[in-house]
Amino acid sequence: MKQISLSYGSGGKLTYEFITQYILKYFSNPLLEELLDSAVIKKDLFSTDRIAFTIDGYTINPIFFAGGDIGKLSICGTINDLVAVGAEPKLIACSLIIQEGLEFEVIEKVLSSIRNVCETENVKIVTGDTKVVERTACDKIFITTSGIGIIKDNVKLGYDRIKPEDKIIVTGNIAEHGFAILLSRGSYGFEYDIKSDCASLYPLMKKIFDSEYAVELKFLRDATRGGIAAVLNEIVKQNKNVGIELIEENIPVSDEVKSISDILGIDPLYVANEGKMVIITSDSSAEKIVEILTSHPLGKNSKIIGKVTDTYKGKVVMKTLYGAYRIIDMPTAEQLPRIC
Amino acid sequence: MDIIEQFKNNKIVQQELKKIHLLSQKLSRKVRIMEVCGTHTMQIAKFGIRRLLPQNIELVSGPGCPVCVTPTEYINKAIFLLRKYNVVVVTFSDLFRVPTTDSSLEIEKSNGYDVEIVYAPTEIFDIVKKYPKRDIVFLSIGFETTMPSIAVVVKEVYRQKLERVYFLLGNKFFLTALEMLIIKSRNFLAPAINSSSTIDGFILPGHLSSIVGEKVYQWIPNRYKLSGVISGFEPVDIVRGIRLVIEQILNCDPRIINEYSRVVKPEGNTQAQKILNEVFCSTSGTWRGLGTIPDSGAKFTDLYSYLDIEKNFYIEKISTQENKECQCAEVLIGQKKPFDCKLFGKICTPENPVGACMVSSEGSCAAYYKYELL
Numbered sequence: 001m002k003q004i005s006l007s008y009g010s011g012g013k014l015t016y017e018f019i020t021q022y023i024l025k026y027f028s029n030p031l032l033e034e035l036l037d038s039a040v041i042k043k044d045l046f047s048t049d050r051i052a053f054t055i056d057g058y059t060i061n062p063i064f065f066a067g068g069d070i071g072k073l074s075i076c077g078t079i080n081d082l083v084a085v086g087a088e089p090k091l092i093a094c095s096l097i098i099q100e101g102l103e104f105e106v107i108e109k110v111l112s113s114i115r116n117v118c119e120t121e122n123v124k125i126v127t128g129d130t131k132v133v134e135r136t137a138c139d140k141i142f143i144t145t146s147g148i149g150i151i152k153d154n155v156k157l158g159y160d161r162i163k164p165e166d167k168i169i170v171t172g173n174i175a176e177h178g179f180a181i182l183l184s185r186g187s188y189g190f191e192y193d194i195k196s197d198c199a200s201l202y203p204l205m206k207k208i209f210d211s212e213y214a215v216e217l218k219f220l221r222d223a224t225r226g227g228i229a230a231v232l233n234e235i236v237k238q239n240k241n242v243g244i245e246l247i248e249e250n251i252p253v254s255d256e257v258k259s260i261s262d263i264l265g266i267d268p269l270y271v272a273n274e275g276k277m278v279i280i281t282s283d284s285s286a287e288k289i290v291e292i293l294t295s296h297p298l299g300k301n302s303k304i305i306g307k308v309t310d311t312y313k314g315k316v317v318m319k320t321l322y323g324a325y326r327i328i329d330m331p332t333a334e335q336l337p338r339i340c
Numbered sequence: 341m342d343i344i345e346q347f348k349n350n351k352i353v354q355q356e357l358k359k360i361h362l363l364s365q366k367l368s369r370k371v372r373i374m375e376v377c378g379t380h381t382m383q384i385a386k387f388g389i390r391r392l393l394p395q396n397i398e399l400v401s402g403p404g405c406p407v408c409v410t411p412t413e414y415i416n417k418a419i420f421l422l423r424k425y426n427v428v429v430v431t432f433s434d435l436f437r438v439p440t441t442d443s444s445l446e447i448e449k450s451n452g453y454d455v456e457i458v459y460a461p462t463e464i465f466d467i468v469k470k471y472p473k474r475d476i477v478f479l480s481i482g483f484e485t486t487m488p489s490i491a492v493v494v495k496e497v498y499r500q501k502l503e504r505v506y507f508l509l510g511n512k513f514f515l516t517a518l519e520m521l522i523i524k525s526r527n528f529l530a531p532a533i534n535s536s537s538t539i540d541g542f543i544l545p546g547h548l549s550s551i552v553g554e555k556v557y558q559w560i561p562n563r564y565k566l567s568g569v570i571s572g573f574e575p576v577d578i579v580r581g582i583r584l585v586i587e588q589i590l591n592c593d594p595r596i597i598n599e600y601s602r603v604v605k606p607e608g609n610t611q612a613q614k615i616l617n618e619v620f621c622s623t624s625g626t627w628r629g630l631g632t633i634p635d636s637g638a639k640f641t642d643l644y645s646y647l648d649i650e651k652n653f654y655i656e657k658i659s660t661q662e663n664k665e666c667q668c669a670e671v672l673i674g675q676k677k678p679f680d681c682k683l684f685g686k687i688c689t690p691e692n693p694v695g696a697c698m699v700s701s702e703g704s705c706a707a708y709y710k711y712e713l714l
Contacts, residue, residue, distance in 0.1 A: 327713050332691050
């Protein structure tokens with residue numbers, strides 16, 4: 001089986017061959033095909049005041065997992081980062097760092113998965129880079145993607161907009177990505193069927209951005225590493241005038257995740273998602289927003305999980321199923337290495 | 341309702357709590373119940389049970405977290421083996437981040453030494469395949485709960501005549517320590533016996549009891565007139581356990597009750613006990629917080645003693661000075677609460693633990709820090 005070698009990253013003949021035979025095979029658009037050092041973008045692409053610009057690196061192990069792969073993840077993750085500031089994702093830059101010896105078949109599987117997401121989400125890869133490194137320098141493939149999006153005029157988000165009585169929504173069952181990755185690594189001796197929730201959240205959030213409730217949104221955050229516990233703790237650290245109160249029985253968790261988290265002793269609140277948005281919105285808009293979210297397949301399990309309060313300033317607390325309050329602290333150490 | 345849901349059921353929890361509140365009115369003084377097992381401590385904190393109890397019923401946490409009671413010297417030995425002999429260290433994840441004075445297994449791994457984390461002891465056989473030409477050392481810690489599954493692996497290493505697989509023994513017999521704990525806490529309180537600060541009863545560990553059974557606890561009521569309830573880990577189990585202890589105190593009828601009979605059989609798991617006794621026997625054991633307790637440590641029986649790393653490699657003894665302000669010893673025997681320690685939450689946190697109880701995810705300080713700092 002044909003494998004990639006260091007020469008493909010040398011800048012010479014083989015690099016050119018890789019770009020023309022592999023990269024352009026999967027990604028072709030006028031901006032990329034010019035093969036310039038930078039993509040040259042006309043300013044009229046951006047008709048709004050504000051542009052979102054983001055970058056994220058993807059190093060997940062294993063690179064193929066139930067519900068996705070590193071290619072899909074690297075595009076969805078960057079799209080979701082753009083969506084979390086209220087943007088419509090437009091252009092992506094993509095850098096591949098590939099371990100020598102990786103089979104071309106694997107590389108093509110990843111590229112084709114990137115292409116699929118780009119096509120359905122209508123985003124374009126307009127520039128990129130490929131490096132091939134020695135075996136010990138990287139594990140199979142690392143992908144870095146940077147994205148540009150256009151922020152909708154009617155969406156104004158920020159920590160300072162969060163006020164007591166605002167509601168907190170999560171767009172579906174939590175912790176599926178983290179558990180899918182964990183289970184794909186070890187042999188735990190039990191049967192399970194948990195898939196990563198890896199998905200682009202733009203189609204779902206577009207419905208809110210386009211609605212009359214867009215102006216009511218206060219804050220969005222893609223709840224990846226550290227799970228919703230980390231996201232909510234970051235919020236109360238940035239805006240110390242508020243606290244957050246969760247209601248345990250409202251937090252959407254699938255039965256399967258519940259039983260596995262019981263067995264492994266890992267709290268789903270701390271486990272990564274790759275397709276769940278945490279939304280903070282005004283009290284009056286919350287139920288309407290949940291109504292819109294639940295009408296879309298990506299948001300069918302959306303729930304109001306709690307509210308912003310001025311009682312527990314700087315803290316996240318949760319009313320447990322049994323009526324007692326307890327603190328939800330920031331996760332202290334990574335429970336699982338390289339999950340994204 | 342499936343069996344697990346039945347033990348998470350909020351209605352039943354509330355009914356039990358109501359009974360506890362009614363019973364508590366009959367108590368003439370404050371009672372203290374110790375949950376000796378780290379998993380119970382964590383569950384109690386996680387469900388917020390402490391806050392649902394009447395003020396005259398106090399839950400205190402005991403020494404039932406195997407990582408917490410593992411002395412720093414043990415980790416020092418593992419680090420010495422990595423640095424001096426470049427062995428592959430195989431460990432449960434809880435030990436991975438435990439700090440010594442200047443390192444941890446996590447730091448050693450980031451420095452390039454081979455530390456492999458396993459979920460089950462049997463995974464060691466995959467690691468043997470991964471490092472065919474290296475010495476492999478399994479960090480063998482845990483109470484009677486974990487010892488049988490380690491014993492199975494030890495027997496298999498023996499049967500397969502695997503060379504270069506060794507065990508660093510840090511296992512402990514919990515039952516021996518439990519009695520020492522009672523004695524210590526009574527001595528500690530000698531002037532104040534029968535006052536409000538003695539331990540009045542126990543929530544006994546569910547997992548451990550599934551191995552050892554219920555009969556082995558008879559000395560608790562017989563010798564010390566204390567009651568104990570073997571309890572499961574769901575909220576219904578825990579509040580029911582508390583209610584049963586209170587009832588015994590009120591009736592002056594100390595006994596051992598098995599609330600977790602769906603898992604714990606009176607005689608325990610005799611097969612597991614048999615394997616445990618084939619492979620391990622008792623020796624003196626050093627506990628973080630409790631000191632050295634005769635017969636509470638584990639060593640291999642003669643047939644397997646050649647697998648003990650300390651019989652094969654010279655290991656330098658590196659002792660660690662523990663912080664004098666640290667109150668783990670008192671916390672481990674239920675004499676102090678984590679909040680009573682000056683270091684708690686300020687200098688000693690899960691990211692930078694000073695003492696044993698903050699180290700492990702099942703330690704009482706870690707549980708209080710994580711869930712109870714409202």
